[in-house]
Amino acid sequence: MMAEVSAEALDAAKAKVGKPAKHTLAAVRSFTERAEALLATPATLRANVRHQVAVLTDQRVQAELQRRPVAELRDLVGRGARLNTVAEAGFASVAQILASGPQRIQAVPGIGPQTAQQVVGAAQRFAAQVTEQTQFRFDPDRKDPAQAQLLATLMALRHADSAVTTLEPQLRQLTAQTAPLVSDAEPTTSRPSMLFRGSAKKHAALTALAQLDAVLADPRVASLHRTLESQERATDPSSYPEWQAWDEYTSDAASFNALLSTLGGAGEGDDTEAAQGFIPAELRQEISAVPLDTGLLTATLRGYQAFGAQYAIHQKFSILGDEMGLGKTVESLAVLAHLAARGQRRFLVVCPASVLANWTNEIAKHSRLTAHTLHGSGRDATTRTWLRDGGVAVTTFDTLGRLDGITEADVAMMVVDEAHLAKNPTTKRSQAVAEAVNHSQRAMFLTGTPMENRVEEFRNLVSYLQPAIAKGIDATDAVAGAKRFRRAVAPVYLRRNQEDVLTELPDKIEVEDWVYFTPADNAAYNATVQSRNLMQMRQAAFHAENSAKLERLAEIADEACEDGLKMVVFSNFLHVLDRIGNQLGSRAMGPITGSVPPQVRQQIVDEFARRDGHAVLLLQIEAGGQGLNIQAASIVVIAEPQWKPSTEEQAVARAYRMGQVRKVQVHRLLAKGSVDERLREVQEEKSLLFAEFARRSEAKEADARAVDTREHRPDSLDDNAVPLEQRIVMAEQHRLGIS
Incomplete structure (x- = not known):
């Protein structure tokens, strides 16, 4: 503890007897009282948050x-x-x-x-x-002082939790060290008191005073004192003006709402079957009992996220299938942080190249783990560093099979993001994933693509993780419904949906914006049908100068500009994005395409989020529809229908996800009398030209002469031996009378 007190120190203590000694003891007492107050701040702030949420909720109830x-x-x-x-x-x-x-x-x-x-x-x-x-949720479009005060309290609470985690050991040690010294040095505050004490008691009092002086003079204590002062400001809600509170919230709403969910606001049904994936009660109890060490995690976990992490730890080899936007990355980081806190050293993340940068950013943002990017020209040297020092190695599907040392690395947990990309066991990427899983202590597959209707693909993924369970997967469970399917595969698959767990998410409004071709549109479109070029047919609605789709998109953008809202536009085609960019001018950003490196994509998204007011981000749907978080946008436009609804859903989920603070408007631009109608039929699994052939007007039924001879459906449209793309072209040619 303290070194022996020198004669010089004792002489200095004698000179301080009386008022100077009183000041020294007062300084020590003040420091320890402030330290205790700081350590108690989280509990006080939590009580304040609960009270404020109750008041705000009651106000909304009364208004309703x-x-x-x-x-x-x-x-x-x-x-x-x-x-x-x-x-x-x-x-x-x-x-x-x-x-x-x-x-x-x-x-x-x-x-x-x-x-x-x-x-x-x-x-x-x-x-x-x-x-x-009534569920309280922040409304950034109605920035009243009461909401700002609650945000400021949450900001203070975040700092208080961090301060206690970091400073508590030092503050407790200092308090324990100084408390007996203050008691022993008390007589030195009064000269008369010291006069009538025996030499031994005088010496003890002076020694204690000298030791307190030494404590206060210690540079480490001086540094701790400065840190205490800064943390007192950081944990005081009044330190945060309204504008700062709202800026912080709009840039990181997910963290605020996660913290609020632990305190009775923005909550989810953590104890419901849906929030726990409809898994059997006995397994649910076993998982809930798993201790979760979050000491190396800097993010606040929502209840369902903590359960997901416990599930992966308990099951060891599993698939986390939470719907897009629920924070699967943070759930997996919670698992890695837990294992690292328990002494495990090496972890491996495999992901598409498009989200490589996002993974390294998320690791740094939400944990104290070290990320190593095993990709590109320096991957071999980085691999050696990772093998030596440990941490989280992040690589791509295509690079995984070319890395040396992976199978000998004794990986504690392997995380495979967008795991459905490894669904085909005959491909090299899938084989590389399977090999790495076989040499890992644990593995966790992440996919937001629901597996209930993809039983064979799902069985393939499970076979990498738990082959015995894969053999027992029965397609009839999927046919019987999602709940029965999830219970049947509970040992390996956990999925939760947004509506089950994110009650604070604002509304999502989806609109089909059907437009009628202009004469110029019609001419351009008919020419592409004549040429039998399906890709050109899908883009034709944007060819003409006075394009109806382009005009409607400009109207949506103008409305967004008036409201100061950000907007994202997805298209499959570079030509379409170029036309839109030319139409919108300087407010358009990007485009993010497949040729844009992942790191640059993230930089564009960050710049888009930072830009004040209205902006429009253009993205190629396959490049921008996965991995990027674009909650800054509240208006989503899909320029043309895609082959699969899931492609559009993934794109929408870039904006409509945890952290979104505004109502999201989704506009699908569709042209009447075009291939858009055929693609919508494909999405809805209807027969081609369903609307053309399934309905007959009363006039046609009444008079055979009125029946269109083209209404005789060509047999080739229903011939599955003919490629679907070819049948769509044939359907449009037939509809337009082009032979």
């Missing part, structure tokens, strides 16, 4: 009750309650009924005591229902 008319009590009040009479007497809303009570209701002519009690009782039950259904 004020908005709801008395007539809505009819189903609750019973027959013969004469609600119309109550409303005509001036009690217009449910809130007014509650505020008035039965006595005032009974004063209305024609309303007796029993009816008054019925009406008030119905209003109380109605209010309870509204309260249960």
Whole structure:
């Protein structure tokens, strides 16, 4: 502990007896009191958050009750309650009924005591229902002081949690060291007290005072004192002005809402079957009992995320199939951080090249783990560093098979992102994944693509992880429904959907923007059909100068500009993105295409997020539809229909995901009388030209002469031996009468 006190130090202590000694003890007491207060700050701030959430939620409940008319009590009040009479007497809303009570209701002519009690009782039950259904969520379009105060308290709480984790050992040690010294040195604060003490007690008091002086003079304690001062400011909600609180929230809403979810706001049903993947109760209890060490994790886990991490730890080899936007990356980092805290050293992440940069960013942002990028020209040297020092190696599917030392690395956990890309066991990438899994202690596959309707693909993925379970997977379980399927594969597959666990997500509005071709559009389109070029047919709606689709997209962008909202546009085609970029001018950013390196893609997204107000980010859908987080955008435009609905869903999920703070508008641009209709039929698994051949007008039924001879459906449209792309061209040629 303390070194022996020198004679010089004792002489200095004697000179301080009285008022100077009193100042020294006061300084030490003040420091320890402030230290204890800082350590208690997280609990205080959590109580404040809960109180503020309760107040804000109650305000929203009261506003809703004020908005709801008395007539809505009819189903609750019973027959013969004469609600119309109550409303005509001036009690217009449910809130007014509650505020008035039965006595005032009974004063209305024609309303007796029993009816008054019925009406008030119905209003109380109605209010309870509204309260249960009301979930607090931040509204950045209504930046009132109360919400800003709650955000500031959450900011302070985040700093308080971090401060306690970092400083508690040092502060506790210092408090334990100084407490007995302060007690022993107390006599030195009074000269008379020291005069009447024996030499031994005087020496003990002076020694304690000298030791306290030495403690205060220690550079480490001085540094700790400065840190304490800065943390006191950081943990004070008043340190954060409203503008800063809102800026922080809009840039990192996911972290705020995750923390809020642990305190009774922005919550999810953590204890529901849906939030725990509909797995059997016995297995659920075993998983919930797994201790989760988050000491090396800097992110706050939501309840369902903690359960997902516990699941992967308990099961060792598993697939995390959470819907896109639920934070699978953070869940997997929680597993790696837990294993690292328990002494494990090497981890491996395999992902598409397009999300390589995103993974390294997320590792640095959400954990204290070290990332190593095993990709590109320096991968061999980086691999040697990783093998020597440990950490998280991040590589791509195509690079994995070319890396040396992976099978001998004793990987503690292998994470495969977008694991459905390894669904075909005959490909080199799948074989490389299978080989690496076989030499890893644990493995975790991540995929947001639902597996219920892809049983064979799912069986292939499971065979890499748990072959015995793969043999027992029965397609009839999938046919019987998602819940039964998930229970049947619970030992290896966990999936949760957004609506089950993210109750604070704002609304998503999806619109099909059908346009009619201009004459110039028609001419351009008919020429592409004549040439039998399907790719040109899909782009033709953007060829003409006065393109109807381009005009509609410009209208959407102008509306977004007026509201100061950011927008993303997805297309499969570079030509279409070029046309849109030329139309929008300087407000267009990108495009992000397959030729843009992953690191640059992330830089473009970051710049888009930082730009004040309106901006439009252009993305090629295959390049930008996976891996990127674009929550800064609240308007999504898909320029033409894609072959698979899942491609469009993945694109939308770039914006509509955890951390989105605004209502998301999704616009699908579609042209009537074009191949867009055929592709929508493919998406909906309908027959080609369904609308053309399945409906007959009354006039045609009444007069055979009115029947169009083209309505005789060509047999080739239903011939699966003919490639689908070719049949679509044939369908359009037939519809337009082009032979």
